[in-house]
Amino acid sequence: MESELIESSKIEALAGARLLAFPPSASEIERLMAEFGAEAGAWAVQQVHSRRRAEAKFARAQEMLFDADTVEMATHERLAAYHAGLFPNGELVADLTVGAGADLMALAARGPAQGYELDSERAKFARWNLKVHGLEATVLTADGLTSGPMPYLFADPARRKNGQRFAKLEDFSPPPRDIVENYAAAKLGVMKLSPMLSDDELESLGPRLQFVSFGGECREALVLWGEEAEPGRLAIHVETGSVAYAAETVSTETPQDYLFDCDPALVRAHAVGHLGLPILGDSKGYLTSAQFHKSPWLRAYRLLTHHAADLKRTQAWLRANEAMIHEVKIRGVKVDGDALRKKLKPGGPRRVSLAIYPVGKSVRYVILEAISAGQSPEATPYPPIDHHP
Numbered sequence: 001m002e003s004e005l006i007e008s009s010k011i012e013a014l015a016g017a018r019l020l021a022f023p024p025s026a027s028e029i030e031r032l033m034a035e036f037g038a039e040a041g042a043w044a045v046q047q048v049h050s051r052r053r054a055e056a057k058f059a060r061a062q063e064m065l066f067d068a069d070t071v072e073m074a075t076h077e078r079l080a081a082y083h084a085g086l087f088p089n090g091e092l093v094a095d096l097t098v099g100a101g102a103d104l105m106a107l108a109a110r111g112p113a114q115g116y117e118l119d120s121e122r123a124k125f126a127r128w129n130l131k132v133h134g135l136e137a138t139v140l141t142a143d144g145l146t147s148g149p150m151p152y153l154f155a156d157p158a159r160r161k162n163g164q165r166f167a168k169l170e171d172f173s174p175p176p177r178d179i180v181e182n183y184a185a186a187k188l189g190v191m192k193l194s195p196m197l198s199d200d201e202l203e204s205l206g207p208r209l210q211f212v213s214f215g216g217e218c219r220e221a222l223v224l225w226g227e228e229a230e231p232g233r234l235a236i237h238v239e240t241g242s243v244a245y246a247a248e249t250v251s252t253e254t255p256q257d258y259l260f261d262c263d264p265a266l267v268r269a270h271a272v273g274h275l276g277l278p279i280l281g282d283s284k285g286y287l288t289s290a291q292f293h294k295s296p297w298l299r300a301y302r303l304l305t306h307h308a309a310d311l312k313r314t315q316a317w318l319r320a321n322e323a324m325i326h327e328v329k330i331r332g333v334k335v336d337g338d339a340l341r342k343k344l345k346p347g348g349p350r351r352v353s354l355a356i357y358p359v360g361k362s363v364r365y366v367i368l369e370a371i372s373a374g375q376s377p378e379a380t381p382y383p384p385i386d387h388h389p
Contacts, residue, residue, distance in 0.1 A: 007040070009037055009040040013032060013037070013041050013043065016032055016044065017032060046068065050067065050071045051064065051066070053071045057076045058077050060133065064128070065124075066100050067121070067125070070099045073156070075192065076219075079212065079214055079219060080102045080105065081109075083107075084103070084107045087152050091111065091151070092112040092113070092114060093107045093112070093113050093153065094116065094144065096145065096155040098115035098116060098126045098139060099126070099156070100129060104137055105130055114137060114138045116139075117140070117141060117142075118142070123139050126139045149183075151186055151187040152189075153189050155174075155179050169193075172193070176191060176205055176223075179191060180206065185226075186226040187226050187228050188224065188228040188229055189224065189226050190224050191223045191224075194220070195211055195218045195219075195265075202223055206224050207224070207232075208225070208231055210222040210234055210235070211269040212238060213266070216264075217264060218263075219265075232246070233246040233270060234269055235265040235271045237263065240296045244266055244275070244297060247270075247273030250273075252288060254306075255280055255303050256303070257290050257303055259280065260277065260288070260293065261298065261299040261355075262287060262297060264285075281364060282357065284331060284332055285331045286357055288303075304321075304367045306366040306367070309363035311343060315344055315345065317367060318348070320347070321347065322348025322350055323351070324344075324351060325346075325352060327341075327354070328340055329354070333363055337356075340354075352367050352368060354366070355367075
């Protein structure tokens with residue numbers, strides 16, 4: 001595999017670089033470059049660095065190849081598997097933006113797959129990474145936008161170059177609108193984009209939007225188009241497979257016994273109403289209830305007290321209840337949480353949370369106690385619940 005894809009001098013330098021301390025000293029890099037050549041030595045050091053960064057995304061990162069940008073852009077292997085699962089088994093799927101091959105590998109594990117990559121070096125990396133995983137797929141050093149009709153395709157347009165991340169739709173490469181226009185006749189197209197893009201931008205590309213939660217974050221927005229793309233908007237929780245659809249909401253100004261902080265993907269998909277609980281004030285992401293609810297979409301807290309935004313009152317409560325604010329949670333208000341937490345002096349060792357939310361033009365504070373996954377919500381709370389505002 002080595003001789004077919006990567007120059008032997010680089011492979012030898014990589015073997016030598018694995019023995020270095022990391023980060024390597026200047027003298028160690030100089031010795032490596034003297035032994036294997038400047039180009040091969042520098043390449044090997046970059047690979048060792050990239051592999052370490054890639055360990056958060058790939059179980060076999062130490063065997064794979066990347067460049068600096070493809071490490072950042074590469075899809076986590078769990079998310080890539082989810083992407084691949086959107087396509088029917090046995091059908092050929094084209095990956096128009098291969099990069100280091102994360103999504104192409106997942107597609108190849110599902111069935112027939114073919115990839116396109118303009119950068120010849122990255123195409124080599126993708127072929128290498130496929131072989132590392134014992135997978136087969138064709139990787140063409142070509143522009144996927146000129147490949148002709150494709151019934152099933154995936155695209156992850158680059159939004160990063162030389163360490164710079166792009167925020168505007170027109171800055172992505174290849175342009176998302178060009179992809180949709182070129183493959184308007186596809187049975188199913190799936191495009192991975194930033195969830196920070198506006199609703200209007202995303203909706204202009206396709207009728208179905210999926211906001212993907214993984215590791216407690218809204219990692220990506222998927223746009224689906226084609227005859228097999230059913231219109232709608234939803235959030236998907238990858239770890240559990242839970243799905244929540246966009247739904248209308250109701251609100252209440254006053255918190256009840258429990259407060260629930262919603263997963264960012266649930267909020268981004270406008271699917272908070274799917275859970276059937278009222279939103280707290282104008283927070284958009286806090287739900288409240290007199291009963292405890294367990295859901296992968298929610299982080300649960302027991303309410304201890306609530307009042308209008310008043311630091312003196314909050315400080316007095318902390319002293320009286322021997323508590324300290326260990327986190328400040330903010331929804332719908334522009335507040336420096338870290339600065340606010342530093343202003344509130346600990347009144348004791350008990351760790352509590354402060355949630356801040358707006359009701360119209362007013363701001364409210366809620367002091368909370370987190371309920372861990374293994375903790376019984378019926379346990380007697382300490383300090384006692386204080387419902388008085």
